Amino acid sequence: MSQTLDVFALCVQLKVLCVGLSVMDGRTARAAKNRQAVLDAALALIDEGDLHPTAQAVAERAGVATRSLYHHFHDLETLYLSAAQTQIARHWGVLLDPVTGELGARIDALVTVRAKLYEGVTNVRRAAVLREHESVVLSERMNESRAALRAHLRTNLPELEALGQAEREAVFAMGSWETWDVLRRHQGLTADAARAAVVAVLTRMLGA
Secondary structure (H helix, E strand, O other), rough: HHHHHHHHHHHHHHHHHHHOOOOOHHHHHHHHHHHHHHHHHHHHHHHHOOOOOOHHHHHHOOOOHHHHHHOOOOOOOHHEEEEEEEEHHHHHHHHHHHOOOOHHHHHHHHHHHHHHOOOOOOOHHHEEEEEHOOEEEHHHHHHHHHHHHHHHHHOOHHHHHHOOOOOOOOOHHHHHHHHHHHHHHHHOOEEEOOOOHHHHHHHHHHHO
């Protein structure tokens, strides 16, 4: 039950992020626009491979003064945390879509959803992993996202409950972003090949 609640919490968080700027006056709207430009700039730099963008680089990409960046964000940690929240709003909602069908079809659909998610967030995720040990708040957010991924599997693969704890944990590990990153970056697989590898292992482990 607690794992399923993580998905509900993610849903609530997404709704809050999406509607938070819906009502505002002109001055507040301009400030929100500049703030979002800074967030978009940080995410763009990270997506391009700069996992440690400086305040100056972010401000330049956003077209604002560096002092304006610090007007919206107390420090770079706050900026990166807000960028992570933006990532949730843009990409993680796919975990809320129900997956139906026979076991084999569900495994295939779940891995396809995760492949799309992981491809969209990988560089930002790598940047977060590099900073995770430095920030208690960021570490909490990362653990929450890992819990949501586990809940996603528990919700759509009730067959997991028939496995022993070791096998169940192995399934969670196989479906994680960390495993995806190993397949894509370290083993050099294409996204399609990585997806096929995860499907093959999960199918064998769950007896589909």
